[in-house]
Amino acid sequence: METTTVFLVLILLTVISFLTGRKRSHAVTSGQGGARALHSLPKHYGYMAGLWALLPALTVLVLWLLFESSILASIVKDDMPGELWQMSESEQGLYFNQVVGYARGATDADMLDPAQIVAGDHYRALAESSRVIKALLVFVIALLGALLAIRRIHPKLRARNHVEKIFKWLLFSCSLLAVLTTLGIVLSVLFEAIRFFQAIPIADFLFGLQWSPQTAIRADQVAASGSFGIVPLFVGTLLISTVAMIIAVPVGLMSAIYLSEYATRRFRAFTKPVLEILAGVPTVVYGFFAALTVAPFIRNVGEALGLHVASESALAAGLVMGIMIIPFVMSLSDDIINAVPDTMREASLGMGATMNETIRKVLLPAALPGIVGGILLAVSRAIGETMIVVMAAGLSARLTINPLEAVTTITVQIVTLLVGDQEFDNPKTLAAFALGLVLFFVTLLLNIIALYVVRKYREQYE
Amino acid sequence: MLVTEADYLLAAGEKKMKSSESKGAAATREVGNKRSLDIREHVEQDDYRTIGSPFVDDAKMTARNVNVFYDEKQAITNVSLDIGRNEVIAMIGPSGCGKSTFLRTLNRMNDIIPSCRVQGEFALDGEDIYGEEQDTVLLRARVGMVFQKPNPFPKSIYENVAYGPRIHGLAHNKSEMDEIVEDSLRRASLFEEVKEQLDKPGTGLSGGQQQRLCIARAIAVSPEVILMDEPCSALDPIATARIEELIDELKENYTIAIVTHSMQQAARVSQRTAYFHMGKLIEVGDTKQIFTMPAHQLTENYITGRFG
Numbered sequence: 001m002e003t004t005t006v007f008l009v010l011i012l013l014t015v016i017s018f019l020t021g022r023k024r025s026h027a028v029t030s031g032q033g034g035a036r037a038l039h040s041l042p043k044h045y046g047y048m049a050g051l052w053a054l055l056p057a058l059t060v061l062v063l064w065l066l067f068e069s070s071i072l073a074s075i076v077k078d079d080m081p082g083e084l085w086q087m088s089e090s091e092q093g094l095y096f097n098q099v100v101g102y103a104r105g106a107t108d109a110d111m112l113d114p115a116q117i118v119a120g121d122h123y124r125a126l127a128e129s130s131r132v133i134k135a136l137l138v139f140v141i142a143l144l145g146a147l148l149a150i151r152r153i154h155p156k157l158r159a160r161n162h163v164e165k166i167f168k169w170l171l172f173s174c175s176l177l178a179v180l181t182t183l184g185i186v187l188s189v190l191f192e193a194i195r196f197f198q199a200i201p202i203a204d205f206l207f208g209l210q211w212s213p214q215t216a217i218r219a220d221q222v223a224a225s226g227s228f229g230i231v232p233l234f235v236g237t238l239l240i241s242t243v244a245m246i247i248a249v250p251v252g253l254m255s256a257i258y259l260s261e262y263a264t265r266r267f268r269a270f271t272k273p274v275l276e277i278l279a280g281v282p283t284v285v286y287g288f289f290a291a292l293t294v295a296p297f298i299r300n301v302g303e304a305l306g307l308h309v310a311s312e313s314a315l316a317a318g319l320v321m322g323i324m325i326i327p328f329v330m331s332l333s334d335d336i337i338n339a340v341p342d343t344m345r346e347a348s349l350g351m352g353a354t355m356n357e358t359i360r361k362v363l364l365p366a367a368l369p370g371i372v373g374g375i376l377l378a379v380s381r382a383i384g385e386t387m388i389v390v391m392a393a394g395l396s397a398r399l400t401i402n403p404l405e406a407v408t409t410i411t412v413q414i415v416t417l418l419v420g421d422q423e424f425d426n427p428k429t430l431a432a433f434a435l436g437l438v439l440f441f442v443t444l445l446l447n448i449i450a451l452y453v454v455r456k457y458r459e460q461y462e
Numbered sequence: 463m464l465v466t467e468a469d470y471l472l473a474a475g476e477k478k479m480k481s482s483e484s485k486g487a488a489a490t491r492e493v494g495n496k497r498s499l500d501i502r503e504h505v506e507q508d509d510y511r512t513i514g515s516p517f518v519d520d521a522k523m524t525a526r527n528v529n530v531f532y533d534e535k536q537a538i539t540n541v542s543l544d545i546g547r548n549e550v551i552a553m554i555g556p557s558g559c560g561k562s563t564f565l566r567t568l569n570r571m572n573d574i575i576p577s578c579r580v581q582g583e584f585a586l587d588g589e590d591i592y593g594e595e596q597d598t599v600l601l602r603a604r605v606g607m608v609f610q611k612p613n614p615f616p617k618s619i620y621e622n623v624a625y626g627p628r629i630h631g632l633a634h635n636k637s638e639m640d641e642i643v644e645d646s647l648r649r650a651s652l653f654e655e656v657k658e659q660l661d662k663p664g665t666g667l668s669g670g671q672q673q674r675l676c677i678a679r680a681i682a683v684s685p686e687v688i689l690m691d692e693p694c695s696a697l698d699p700i701a702t703a704r705i706e707e708l709i710d711e712l713k714e715n716y717t718i719a720i721v722t723h724s725m726q727q728a729a730r731v732s733q734r735t736a737y738f739h740m741g742k743l744i745e746v747g748d749t750k751q752i753f754t755m756p757a758h759q760l761t762e763n764y765i766t767g768r769f770g
Contacts, residue, residue: 264576265576341613343609343611343613344613344615345574346571346574346607346609346613347609347613347614347615347676347679348615348625349571349574349602350569350571350602350606350607350609350680351602351603351606351625351626351629351679351680351683352598352599352600352601352602352603352626352629352630352683353599353625353626353629354599354629357629361625361629362615365616365617366615366616
């Protein structure tokens with residue numbers, strides 16, 4: 001039976017258990033004044049039965065799916081002739097992939113050797129029985145769970161509390177999943193980065209002024225010696241982010257102030273959704289807007305002024321990135337300024353302060369922590385932004401703070417390192433993980449600073 | 463002062479007791495039917511007339527034929543009222559009767575509500591409040607306001623009081639500002655309690671202290687009139703008593719209009735009382751007279767606590 005079918009039948013069983021549980025709750029109290037004699041509402045007994053049918057069976061199904069292929073593979077490999085183990089690890093993988101491909105009918109038999117065909121048939125037989133066992137196991141567990149729950153139904157059973165507790169744990173496990181996933185990503189980046197630092201000293205990486213990661217993959221290739229100094233990338237990232245923030249913060253903040261304090265309700269109702277659409281434009285669209293429209297425009301203007309402007313410049317990328325971030329800053333600041341209680345506005349206006357004075361002296365100080373938090377979030381976004389920079393800022397790792405020149409950023413280099421021919425035991429590829437780790441730490445640092453600033457400069461209103 | 467207060471309340475209480483006990487419940491209902499005035503009923507007639515004396519000889523502020531609308535809904539209907547110089551006038555009435563709205567028209571605080579429309583003639587010392595050349599900044603410096611919930615800024619106590627003088631440029635140097643701050647806090651009888659902690663946030667004070675801080679903030683710009691919108695509704699009885707004493711002291715120098723839900727408070731602090739009902743000004747008169755011999759049935763029903 002296919003997994004989808006198993007899942008659908010499981011859902012059906014859950015619904016049936018729910019209905020049965022509810023019905024049973026009526027049945028057990030039929031002699032004692034009906035539903036009034038129950039501790040909980042009939043639907044709670046239904047939920048309880050349904051959850052007991054669904055959750056254990058679903059857990060088994062997920063675990064089965066997670067480990068099915070690796071267990072099958074190890075059984076089949078154990079039964080294969082010994083010659084397999086004389087091959088190198090990557091050849092083994094390839095060889096075995098053909099077996100699996102044959103078992104699934106994706107690879108033709110005439111391309112394989114006899115041993116592979118035997119193993120493939122073995123694999124197919126095992127997979128067939130695995131499918132049957134999986135379906136049976138899931139159904140049995142679901143039925144058992146439901147039966148167990150339904151048998152327990154009794155007027156005194158605290159089904160409501162029981163269901164509430166199950167939901168609490170369900171929500172908890174979801175949040176745990178998110179945390180564990182993040183942790184997993186960080187750890188995998190960390191381990192690959194450590195492998196990189198075994199090849200390249202960490203000091204060279206952090207303080208080197210040269211970035212040219214093109215190392216030779218084969219001995220006879222002609223390539224640069226490979227120098228992995230992150231400083232030019234870091235400066236490029238900061239340069240572009242700074243240009244972006246110079247655009248985004250004033251424009252975003254001021255439009256937030258206009259929207260929350262001055263704009264009529266109708267204007268606001270029209271403008272906010274429009275700006276939120278702007279925030280939803282895919283960054284790649286901003287990217288070619290930057291590369292095809294803004295960058296040439298800046299170059300032409302620069303040339304008219306007698307300046308030398310590269311055709312891909314930090315200025316163009318930063319400008320467009322700033323425009324991309326405006327709605328982000330605006331939307332956050334607007335929410336925060338709106339959250340300042342009206343009593344503050346009334347107090348200030350009632351003293352004879354103008355709108356302008358009220359905003360500068362009362363609203364902004366009160367909203368400051370939130371605004372700073374919003375801006376730092378925006379900075380994190382600017383630092384992590386990739387597509388615009390790939391398309392508009394160029395690839396040359398030049399150490400400069402002149403926004404009219406082409407620069408490159410950490411994210412762009414991660415993209416270029418992982419595109420094209422590569423080996424996973426080569427520093428060039430591993431450098432991407434080291435760069436990722438640096439990005440992660442920079443963002444973390446920004447968040448910590450944001451928290452500190454928020455706490456320190458908070459003007460507490462009730 | 464205390465004796466007279468008690469008198470008002472006793473008188474009001476006696477009246478209530480007499481009407482309900484001596485005549486009996488049925489008789490009361492009969493009387494009620496005859497005059498057909500339940501406080502919850504709409505006052506039907508359009509051209510009602512305010513009973514009592516809405517006008518005074520020496521008026522600080524005057525309001526004539528005031529109508530206020532929120533979008534299409536009329537909140538105040540044809541109200542005319544004078545506020546006398548250096549008097550405390552109390553505005554009472556059930557919730558939603560328009561007393562707060564009326565108070566806010568006096569320093570144009572309703573301007574900041576987009577849907578609000580104000581009609582009528584208002585004057586402060588004969589000067590048109592809603593006129594072309596009137597500036598709300600200067601108007602609000604002359605007509606200050608204290609709000610229902612204490613709303614100190616999340617700044618230090620000193621900065622709270624200095625806020626008004628700063629925006630109006632009243633002090634030329636630090637020592638002048640110090641003087642204004644200290645003087646205002648003294649007048650609000652708060653200085654002794656906070657003199658050691660002027661740089662601490664105003665939001666850290668107790669509710670009653672916060673409200674006195676707000677009063678200090680309001681008087682720091684030397685207004686001529688202070689509007690108080692239920693200034694004690696969020697405070698306990700002890701803090702309320704402090705504020706009431708303060709109002710009594712302040713009336714030497716200021717004209718005060720106070721909206722309150724507490725009839726005892728109106729009786730204690732005011733010289734004149736105005737009773738609002740469903741956006742209409744039903745009755746105005748000397749506080750003593752309003753609380754002992756109300757002329758209008760609605761007023762009587764309200765002050766005897768029969769409704770609301």
